[in-house]
């Protein structure tokens with residue numbers, strides 16, 4: 001079938017935190033595990049480059065209650081307490097393992113206790129790689145999967161991919177597959193996110209899996225103009241300005257971010273971190289050294305000088321939409337297929353809003369743990385016959401064109417970006433702009449499906465382009481279907497929230513995209 | 528974007544070729560990596576963090592510079608491998624993670640951003 005065939009009980013696609021935890025926990029449950037990454041387990045993905053605050057809350061009932069209540073309104077009451085409680089428990093356990101098993105060097109507070117609420121990306125993911133290797137996980141770096149393999153009954157039975165640094169294709173047959181390929185940031189060059197092109201969601205949908213919450217996919221992060229550093233926490237010390245030095249009223253890093261977006265449509269926006277005192281400045285440097293790279297390297301003093309800022313799309317990386325899960329085991333609606341981290345919908349704990357600030361990291365490690373454990377159980381029930389199943393590749397667009405002609409991946413990527421990156425289409429949403437954007441994306445999809453073809457390493461790029469096109473269509477189809485404002489999805493033509501739409505939206509489909517209210521899933525909290 | 532592989536420092540250890548998430552480097556004939564696909568660089572600074580001899584420099588802008596910066600000047604400013612030093616990797620350094628106690632953010636922003 002391919003140049004290199006491997007068998008395993010569990011295949012994990014993606015080596016960010018979600019995939020790393022999935023692989024380690026599947027191995028600890030007795031499975032033979034292969035982890036493959038598009039880049040490198042340890043440096044690839046949003047966490048490794050960025051670092052994360054973590055939703056680590058002591059198991060004190062009052063503290064936990066406060067933690068769960070803190071964002072329910074922001075998320076439009078689409079999250080579920082039962083999931084939040086489980087994620088808080090699992091995250092607490094995993095962070096403690098990081099300290100005790102991986103010896104992560106947490107800082108120590110005045111009370112002599114370690115402070116376990118944040119992780120520096122390079123340090124965290126380097127240690128996750130070491131632990132995965134020690135657990136017996138076989139790792140293939142620079143080996144993106146390009147499609148899933150399914151058996152005669154339609155169950156997922158492995159994946160095919162391409163080894164970029166060896167210039168050859170490969171296949172893995174497995175009893176179960178965990179998709180932990182991250183979200184989709186549409187190649188916006190947001191920090192660490194160019195590997196995140198939504199591949200997992202496309203591959204899952206090609207086997208019939210559903211998505212959820214795709215309207216909550218328009219996260220935009222502040223960065224100094226022309227840079228990649230989308231670290232936004234410290235902009236809470238910022239004042240934003242017009243070019244003439246007058247204050248941009250209403251602009252802020254949290255609720256005032258849309259003011260920045262609207263202003264950027266017609267003029268540049270400037271910023272100065274003038275609300276941080278000397279002590280705070282020192283602490284900022286220690287906490288997030290990468291935040292200062294653009295300033296130090298360009299000779300800018302961000303506390304004293306005005307510098308121009310931009311907003312970069314982070315799509316479903318810091319949005320919440322993704323592959324729909326059917327239960328706490330992070331199974332999808334397709335047998336043998338599990339999803340974790342940004343690849344899965346984060347609505348169970350965030351509803352329609354995340355942005356950042358620790359829930360995403362907690363979700364990645366918790367859902368990764370559960371998906372890995374469940375995948376190991378599933379593989380065990382199949383036993384050795386798993387590897388003997390006859391399999392076929394489920395991939396379509398970019399792999400098996402249905403028509404004549406030749407479209408290149410660049411053309412598809414540019415067409416998608418033209419619809420999803422502009423603030424006036426994706427951030428400042430209005431039906432009059434969403435509908436034509438979706439129509440144009442439908443055309444792009446049709447072109448990709450018929451004519452996008454590639455050979456060798458370009459197959460990876462073609463599949464990423466197709467995944468971005470699919471992602472964009474689920475995103476706008478869901479955004480048009482939700483005729484209200486809820487969570488991060490704000491419609492200028494429907495500014496209020498509508499109690500009749502207090503439910504999640506599922507979606508799916510490739511040539512024909514569908515959106516429908518999720519049914520039979522009562523939400524724990526009523527609005 | 529990645530701008531500099533300092534040839535006189537590089538020990539041809541392949542580390543940057545392995546760790547770059549977007550596969551920007553190619554091994555040159557003499558073992559020193561070439562910046563083969565600069566356009567794919569996502570300005571994530573990871574190669575700089577991993578280079579054991581501070582031979583790499585990632586410029587902070589997400590497009591190629593008109594002229595590559597001057598290596599001697601970068602070295603003088605402590606910028607060659609500067610990110611590696613800041614995260615406390617390398618012999619004799621304290622891991623940055625150990626010292627990472629951030630400021631307490633204003634209450635309004637604490638819960639929703641990062």
Ligand SMILES: Cc1cc2nc3c(=O)[nH]c(=O)nc-3n(C[C@H](O)[C@H](O)[C@H](O)COP(=O)(O)OP(=O)(O)OC[C@H]3O[C@@H](n4cnc5c(N)ncnc54)[C@H](O)[C@@H]3O)c2cc1C
Nearest residue numbers: 014016018038044045046053145182341342358360361641
């Ligand atoms: C700048 C920034 C700051 C952030 N700060 C915070 C914060 O403070 N707190 C917080 O909770 N969250 C934060 N987040 C979000 C958080 O980083 C993500 O939610 C988290 O990284 C998700 O983990 P993941 O493992 O699902 O995905 P990722 O870490 O993105 O990893 C995905 C992996 O999948 C691989 N991959 C992709 N496609 C394929 C393929 N086809 N085959 C094989 N492998 C593939 C990629 O190479 C990558 O290694 C931040 C994000 C950004 C961008």
Ligand code: SF4
Nearest residue numbers: 547568569571572574
């Ligand atoms: S900055 Fe990141 S993407 Fe660019 S060359 Fe270095 S490791 Fe690769």
Ligand code: SF4
Nearest residue numbers: 537538540541543578
């Ligand atoms: S990591 Fe540094 S020393 Fe090693 S090959 Fe790359 S540039 Fe050379």
